[in-house]
Amino acid sequence: MPDLDTLESRTAFREWSARSPGQRADPSRFGMLAAALGVEVQHPAPALGVVGSKGKGTTVAYASALLAETGLRVGTVFSPGLVTNRDRLRVNGAVLPLDDYTALLERVDAALRSLPAPADGYIAPSGFFLMAGLVHFAATGCEVLVLEAGIGGRRDDLGRVGLAGLAMAEVFREHTDLLGPTITTIADDKVGAARPGTRFVSHLAQSEEAEAVIRRHCDAIGTDRMRVDATTRAPYAGVVAEGLGGMNAAHGMIAARRLLAELGRPDATPQQVRAAAARVHYPGRLSRHQLDDSTVFVDSAVSRDGFENALAHVERETGAQPALTLVSVPREKDLDGFRTVVATLAGRVVFVGLERVHLHYPERDEWPGEWATADDLPALLRSAPTVLAIGTASFSSEVLRHCGVDTDRVF
Template identity: 40%
Template sequence: MDVDGVFFREWEARAPGERRSLRRARALADALGVLPPGVPVLTVVGSKGKGTAAVYASAYLAAAGLRVCTVTSPGLRSNRDRIRIDGRAVTTGELGALAETLERRIAGLPGRSDGYLSPAGLFMLAGLVRARRAGADAIVLEAGMGGRSDEVSLVRADVAAITPVFLEHAGVLGDTPAEIAREKRGVAGPGTRVVSAPQTDDVAAALEPAEVVPPGDPEFADVLPPGLGRTSAELGIAAARRLLGRDAPPARARDVLASVVLPGRLSAHTVPGSGTEVLVDSAIDRTGVRAALAAARARWGGVDHVLVCLPDHKDLDGAVAALDGLAVTFVRLPLPHLRFTRPLPRGWRVAEAAEVTPAAIAALGRRVLAVGTVYFTAAVLDAVDADTERVFVSAGARRPRGSGA
């Protein structure tokens, strides 16, 4: 069975200008019987840091003794990474079984007259099925691109966590950061408790009412990630606490949070068969690239080469400014929904994604920084054979209650 085909078939066959269909996604959810999910739901939206917030929220919930299903987008290395139970990715067999379930139900839907079923939406629905089969006590959903326009809006969120919002997907989600923020906040419904990372004044006004989580919580400061990821981690923990209505046991929470591993978020990896180390970060704007560069210099004292991959809708100008004077290779991905047409600095090399091999990375020097969109960092993680099987360890997690629906 072509497992990936089940999730990507309609998206790959979409017509120019065709949009995802929330109506068909809801019809599929009804056919699967996953709405309502029957357990508390925490949904994460925003422009940057959603994956970090989702993982730390999940880890905190697991530390409180809950069995947690986490759905993120896209995967770190493979599509199995998109759906996790207590931090562990689903197996190949489990993903295949979920694909079979979806394919049977999709076959019974009316024809696609108002749009396609998006991959992110289908993985979310597969995650809801997996949560029920695993006997999950809570679900953490990371939105794909939007909020109100995303399939996560079909699932009533008990808590919505909003990571920093900035101008991305302009003209699709909105023309200003405030418009984009309102679209993302649209994931919250009546009764949803909304918590937000600190935002710019215009975004904060658009998100009201929302509870702002101040940075610098000292309780777990020594086990949280450095740099910009800390804000998202703190937001995830705060959102999990709101969902629980209580605190997890402090010692257990510390142990589980300390076990969190975030490949592709300032993660360092040795390139197989070489003495090269690559620092991988999913930075997509000037601030993120500068932070990643500062982390690399703090680790190594300098940087030999930078691999960067930013499609047209990301902050390429900011990356160019941040990387001025460095040896840079710009990598293009063969994905039809990403465009790479903007002019590059004259001194930058250009490479295709297939050229990002262990040997090619090692040839760039002993200290290589790789930054860019998560699709690119996934390719780098794959090239260095990074371990993405488990993102946190929840010792003593309960066994599944049953096979479910």
């Protein structure tokens, strides 16, 4: 078996790793790479793009599952993967065979190396994997695509793909160095992935500022807008979980059904909706795992509301708050909200900083409690009867890997 870390570093992460201090991604390299590979990014198979600050992955998983349940061959790009980078690319919910995956990375990298050396910036790893997905999905006859953005929307390489529809999850202040300092600038970038020709934008209920931006953008490009709120979600009660995770799941299926309508295909039946929801296996979203004598709950929440929801979930499941809470959240997420919640907890709380992750963690003296590194995780996860591990998707991936969770299929 090839050393995937070495292969991915040499291919998908090569230009990013060699970037100069302060250098940013060059959006033109994605288009140049597409031309070198002969990929039609403006008119791929009908594609649903997914953007947002939180909940994108759940939206992607449920949209993909329902489209596949109706008989379509679905190509999906997650960003990031659940546990590994190989998890990013899937056909009908399954990861690519290892030989296909390694050959695909080599093919895309060969095309990238044929381009002029980067001058104005690099291609982001998320853009490399998105391109790899488009190449593979075209070659394997995928009839519809569900594509998750990396960071943002307009600035992301997803913003250069012709989308039939765009689903927009919750938006909050994040990545302000890249997306701008306010909810308005961030929402504008994310909804900017929808361009003239995008047939609809569906979005969760947002702040007043974000919804105003979404309305203006949809009006400007002549795109229909669908607002997904508690009323819209009501028909999915009992089909998906309660809470924000359930809202994202329902949103994914609502967007998938709208895409079916745009394609002139029959609507999903209630039986297909229930079957698709029952098949989704998407750990890291309030998922529960047994690791020796410890019960580990894993959630990818990065806001105060998400943190409080996860704590309430653990208490409902076990009758008490977790004995140990492991937190890993950078400054660009809701760090202040996390600190506020931590001040109310009676159990032990440890902040875990990951290495080799491009995130801006707080300094140790900015965190009110213990601090650990990824090397400490195996022992920490086994050190208490109930453990809540909560933070970024990259942190959830690390925890799931230690728990030995199988992510070869998400549905």
